[in-house]
Amino acid sequence: MPFKRKRDWDLPESAATDETRYLDRRRVLAGLGIGGAILAAPALFRMGGDETPVAAPPVETDPSSGLYPVARNAAYAVERALTPESEATTYNNFYEFGSHKNIHRAAQALPLRPWEIRIDGMVEKPFTIGFDELLRKMPLEERVYRHRCVEAWAMTVPWSGFALKSLVDLARPLGSAKYLAMETFENREVAPGQNQRWYPWPYLEGLAIDEATHELAFVATGLYGKPMPKQNGAPLRLAVPWKYGFKSVKSLVRFRFTEQRPVSFWEELQGREYGFWANVNPKIPHPRWSQATERLLGTGKRVPTRIYNGYGEFVAGLYSDRKNERLFM
Ligand SMILES: Nc1nc2c(c(=O)[nH]1)N[C@H]1C(S)=C(S)[C@@H](COP(=O)(O)O)O[C@H]1N2
Ligand SMILES: [Mo]
Helix, strand or coil: CCCCCCCCCCCCHHHHHHHHHHHHHHHHEEEEEECHHHHCCCCCCCCCCCCCCCCCCCCCCCCCHHHHHCCCHHHHHCCCCCCHHHHCCCCCCHHHHHHCCCCCCCHHHCCCCCCCEEEECCEECCEEEHHHHHHCCCCCCHHHHEHHHHEEEEEEEEEEEEEHHHHHHHCCCCCCCCCCEEEEECCCCCCHHHCCCCCCCCEEEEEEEHHHCCCEEEEEECCCCCCCHHHHHCCCCEECCCEEEHHHHHHHHHEEEEEECCCHHHHHCCCCCCCEEEECCCCEEEEECCCCCEEECCCCCEEEEEHHHHHHHHHHEEEECCCCCCCCC
């Protein structure tokens, strides 16, 4: 698409101050010997029986930690301040570990090695690849992206990782593949939420092939210049910033190319509220709440939500021939 993009979210060089601030704060906290954990609010309420607190095991060294930080790609800067790391890593949606936001301790039970990723369906030759080998093959970069949850909270974070297109190229899909389905691990021993059998585990999300190969679609393997925290979807998760956050499926173990549009986790549970396309649009309310504004984590501020979450100039072209679809739900 050779058109000139005016990126109104481009950021002047001076905006690097936010980064400096969060790094300084991190150093101060580390110096005091208190990590992010102390900042976590206790759960305000409990639902179901899945929230037995799990003590965090001793900190393990991530075998990929030497790879980070990676160089930031300035093309994807965002004009608003970065969310404090302590917020982004303690306020999470990860239903495998509980249907509330305070899952960061429970998620520490997830073993990250060995971590095998299956690539199959309509590809020249299906294969399985270990996460560390995949990392070696992919060109890593950092991108600051907005993230907008369908529940109307939002954050701005530096993901590290690679373009999903690089993985699609490695997979060599057949020309007839139209969609890419992505699945989360399944392990009821470590993920208590997966014992709640009314959910259609494993968590699955899908993109049309042109979305999956769009330059903005990103596989994130790190956050704030470090390996991905477990609660944020280690070791690899999707980041599709123009769509509601539930599309950004975590802790991936499978990429399956298919001719048929996959039915995603939330679509299967509640298709009327959470559809396949799920592009952000402030003018189309969720059946139970407005999507006009969003709460920025860690600031107490509400700001207007933007069409395609501010990425319209990048992605609107994907949808010009799909006007009859439910693009914004
Ligand atoms: N496997 C899995 N992936 C998931 C979810 C989940 O519950 N399970 N929640 C989604 C939702 S609703 C959001 S908003 C984001 C939250 O990502 P974060 O915790 O890193 O902010 O993850 C998405 N990916
Ligand atoms: Mo979400």
